Amino acid sequence: MSEASKDVKTRHFLTKLVCSEKERLIRLWGFSGDNIAQNSCSVEEPVKFLTANGDENDDEGIAKCNICSEKLFDDQMLAKHWIDNHKKEARMLFKRYVCAICLDSFTENNLLEAHVQERHHVQFVEQCMLYQCIPCGSRFGNPDQLWSHVLSHHPANFNLQNVGQLGDDGSFETREHTQVQTVNSDNQDGLQKYICRFCGLKFDLLPDLGRHHQAAHMGSIPTSSRVSKRGVPFYGNKLKPGRLSRPRFKKGLGAAPFKIRNRGGGSIKKHIQEPFREVVEGEFQSSESVSLGRLAEFQCSDIASLLFSKINKTKRHPGNLELLAIAGSACCRTSFRASLEKKYGILPERLYLKAAKLCSEHNVPVEWHREGFVCPKGCKSITDSHRLPPLKSLPDGSVRPVTETRPPVAVTSEWAMDESHYIINFNHSRQEAAERAIVLCDDISFGKESVRVACVVDEHLLGSLHGSADGDDGQTNACFLPWESFTYVTKPLLDQSLDLGSQSLQLGCGCAHSTCSPKACDHVYLFDNDYEDAKDINGKSMKGRFPYDDKGRIILEEGYLVYECNKNCSCNKNCPNRVLQNGVRVKLEVFKTEDKGWAVRAAEPIDRGTFVCEYIGEVIDEHEANKRRHRYGTEDCRFIYEIDARVNDMIRLIEGEASYAIDATKYGNVSRYINHSCSPNLENHQVLIESLDSQLSHIGLYASRDIAAGEELSFDYMYKAPPGKGCECKCGAVNCRGCVQ
Ligand SMILES: C[S@@+](CC[C@H](N)C(=O)[O-])C[C@H]1O[C@@H](n2cnc3c(N)ncnc32)[C@H](O)[C@@H]1O
Numbered sequence: 001m002s003e004a005s006k007d008v009k010t011r012h013f014l015t016k017l018v019c020s021e022k023e024r025l026i027r028l029w030g031f032s033g034d035n036i037a038q039n040s041c042s043v044e045e046p047v048k049f050l051t052a053n054g055d056e057n058d059d060e061g062i063a064k065c066n067i068c069s070e071k072l073f074d075d076q077m078l079a080k081h082w083i084d085n086h087k088k089e090a091r092m093l094f095k096r097y098v099c100a101i102c103l104d105s106f107t108e109n110n111l112l113e114a115h116v117q118e119r120h121h122v123q124f125v126e127q128c129m130l131y132q133c134i135p136c137g138s139r140f141g142n143p144d145q146l147w148s149h150v151l152s153h154h155p156a157n158f159n160l161q162n163v164g165q166l167g168d169d170g171s172f173e174t175r176e177h178t179q180v181q182t183v184n185s186d187n188q189d190g191l192q193k194y195i196c197r198f199c200g201l202k203f204d205l206l207p208d209l210g211r212h213h214q215a216a217h218m219g220s221i222p223t224s225s226r227v228s229k230r231g232v233p234f235y236g237n238k239l240k241p242g243r244l245s246r247p248r249f250k251k252g253l254g255a256a257p258f259k260i261r262n263r264g265g266g267s268i269k270k271h272i273q274e275p276f277r278e279v280v281e282g283e284f285q286s287s288e289s290v291s292l293g294r295l296a297e298f299q300c301s302d303i304a305s306l307l308f309s310k311i312n313k314t315k316r317h318p319g320n321l322e323l324l325a326i327a328g329s330a331c332c333r334t335s336f337r338a339s340l341e342k343k344y345g346i347l348p349e350r351l352y353l354k355a356a357k358l359c360s361e362h363n364v365p366v367e368w369h370r371e372g373f374v375c376p377k378g379c380k381s382i383t384d385s386h387r388l389p390p391l392k393s394l395p396d397g398s399v400r401p402v403t404e405t406r407p408p409v410a411v412t413s414e415w416a417m418d419e420s421h422y423i424i425n426f427n428h429s430r431q432e433a434a435e436r437a438i439v440l441c442d443d444i445s446f447g448k449e450s451v452r453v454a455c456v457v458d459e460h461l462l463g464s465l466h467g468s469a470d471g472d473d474g475q476t477n478a479c480f481l482p483w484e485s486f487t488y489v490t491k492p493l494l495d496q497s498l499d500l501g502s503q504s505l506q507l508g509c510g511c512a513h514s515t516c517s518p519k520a521c522d523h524v525y526l527f528d529n530d531y532e533d534a535k536d537i538n539g540k541s542m543k544g545r546f547p548y549d550d551k552g553r554i555i556l557e558e559g560y561l562v563y564e565c566n567k568n569c570s571c572n573k574n575c576p577n578r579v580l581q582n583g584v585r586v587k588l589e590v591f592k593t594e595d596k597g598w599a600v601r602a603a604e605p606i607d608r609g610t611f612v613c614e615y616i617g618e619v620i621d622e623h624e625a626n627k628r629r630h631r632y633g634t635e636d637c638r639f640i641y642e643i644d645a646r647v648n649d650m651i652r653l654i655e656g657e658a659s660y661a662i663d664a665t666k667y668g669n670v671s672r673y674i675n676h677s678c679s680p681n682l683e684n685h686q687v688l689i690e691s692l693d694s695q696l697s698h699i700g701l702y703a704s705r706d707i708a709a710g711e712e713l714s715f716d717y718m719y720k721a722p723p724g725k726g727c728e729c730k731c732g733a734v735n736c737r738g739c740v741q
Pocket residue numbers: 475595596597598599638639672673674675676677727728729730731740741
């Protein structure tokens with residue numbers, strides 16, 4: 001030692017080594033410095049001897065990690081230490097995700113993913129992902145390249161005295177270095193320390209540079225382009241049927257993060273981005289021009305629909321008396337329409353039906369509303385050339401011919417409702433033997449679903465649309481049209497007071513690709529871990545398999561939880577482990593039945609296992625459900641989905657969990673019109689997406705067998721009626737239990 005320490009450099013090195021070892025031991029064993037001094041002379045002595053200036057506390061030149069206080073010999077080693085031990089923090093300090101198309105940068109890769117999908121319609125985020133070094137702005141095709149760049153170019157930046165600090169709460173505060181170069185010797189006086197990398201202008205203060213950069217070089221600097229999801233909070237449902245109550249999973253929940261396998265050597269998410277070579281600043285010159293001119297298209301369409309609905313609300317329309325007067329004097333439908341449109345502009349096409357009803361109520365005889373009426377004055381029917389092109393007729397067409405392909409334009413307006421509301425006295429339409437359906441609304445989701453959900457009425461049931469509360473089918477709201485009585489939503493709404501969201505625990509899988517593979521996906525691992533003996537619908541083991549096949553059909557037997565990938569995963573929506581969350585994909589129709597009110601049928605053949613829709617509504621607890629039942633009255637609580645009816649009561653009692661219900665009375669989707677059957681063609685699965693908490697799972701309805709186009713969809717409400725409660729079940733199944741609510 002003494003021989004070696006004759007060399008100044010070696011001596012200095014050994015000093016550092018011993019100091020750092022000492023520090024480490026103190027930390028490890030909890031000795032104070034004094035203890036060491038007293039008890040570890042063999043360690044202390046050489047330090048004293050070797051310290052160049054004789055000061056044993058001299059830490060000069062030692063790089064200290066501000067996170068774990070470990071001292072390292074130099075910045076280079078500190079940098080390596082960070083990357084090895086504090087990768088998460090290092091990521092915050094150095095890594096940004098950059099869109100290779102427009103160079104917008106993001107703090108998280110899922111934000112980038114959303115951006116490339118929404119803005120550029122690119123499915124595979126890897127194709128567009130660059131990694132940006134925050135201190136210098138250089139971009140790289142994969143993280144390994146970024147880290148080796150950081151190690152070689154910015155080791156000093158890990159010394160937090162230079163670049164940032166740990167916040168009081170342990171959170172990491174980094175100074176923004178994205179567009180900054182700290183100036184070297186010529187301006188160490190502290191003036192004009194910050195130089196704009198784009199135009200070279202110098203600034204004294206970082207905020208000044210920031211403002212300059214924003215104003216001169218950026219249209220915007222989006223940290224994320226994603227519109228923040230404010231408004232109604234979205235969480236899933238709690239449902240806990242039979243096997244699903246699995247206490248095993250609940251027990252393991254706390255430890256769930258540790259169950260996630262860390263495949264591929266250490267890093268939770270590895271993005272090997274070989275297709276991109278190292279990209280240096282300047283290779284993507286287009287960034288600013290692209291970001292400047294960008295206006296989110298979806299915002300345009302939102303604005304358009306807002307304006308459209310405003311226009312419709314403020315549009316003047318004729319009152320009943322005026323309608324009556326014009327209808328009474330019109331020679332035909334054409335002249336009736338022409339007189340009105342002269343004054344009011346374009347009006348709903350079937351307004352004449354409303355007028356005809358008024359006429360019949362006021363004993364004003366008119367005939368021209370009838371099909372096949374020929375005007376005695378020879379008026380020709382008005383062509384629609386001056387109108388907006390009608391929306392496309394229903395794409396299905398397969399079930400039967402559609403007599404009216406023109407949907408109520410702007411169905412959100414009172415016009416559409418008015419118009420359809422007054423379809424009356426149409427018994428004559430039974431004349432035709434072939435069943436025909438009239439499209440009352442082209443899409444009751446008003447564009448919220450990715451496929452249209454039409455509402456139709458078979459011609460012979462047209463008359464029932466204005467049936468009274470005590471009409472044949474016993475439906476109190478028989479005269480309301482399906483889209484009038486609720487607000488269509490595509491995500492469950494969580495009652496704020498339940499505070500379910502705050503407990504939600506979510507885990508992303510470690511898959512590196514845009515679509516996960518069952519061999520590597522942690523969600524498959526979680527499932528296998530939870531259900532060792534799970535079987536598919538053919539009785540084969542589910543081990544190592546996704547719950548869906550390659551066509552997205554569920555293969556898992558009913559009764560197990562389904563673990564779908566989520567926003568913490570790297571995969572995109574084409575991942576085979578994302579199905580329910582992608583929403584309705586099959587064509588469905590809401591239609592009127594003879595005796596069960598409204599119902600839903602398949603507008604195309606549906607294969608067994610296909611996801612049909614989610615049961616959506618407000619998620620409320622038992623107490624609130626009871627209050628609402630009381631408020632709605634017995635007749636109107638038929639949209640409250642009794643989750644308890646699906647629960648293995650014993651397990652629920654043992655677990656002592658609160659029970660929940662889904663109320664689709666005011667907010668819901670197409671599922672609220674699916675009737676009960678004792679021999680259903682849909683089955684339900686609990687699907688975990690945002691949370692691993694089964695209370696926050698979604699309820700997915702999937703085809704339990706092949707379903708033909710035109711067939712009514714149904715699931716088993718599992719209603720166990722208390723004596724004297726419920727209503728007669730009209731499912732017609734041979735095994736009908738006789739009662740439904
Ligand atoms: C969720 S709603 C289904 C949509 C409902 N048919 C409508 O018109 O709004 C449930 C209600 O539909 C009716 N319903 C559902 N299935 C039925 C069945 N098999 N027999 C008789 N009525 C049924 C009952 O009134 C029940 O309370």
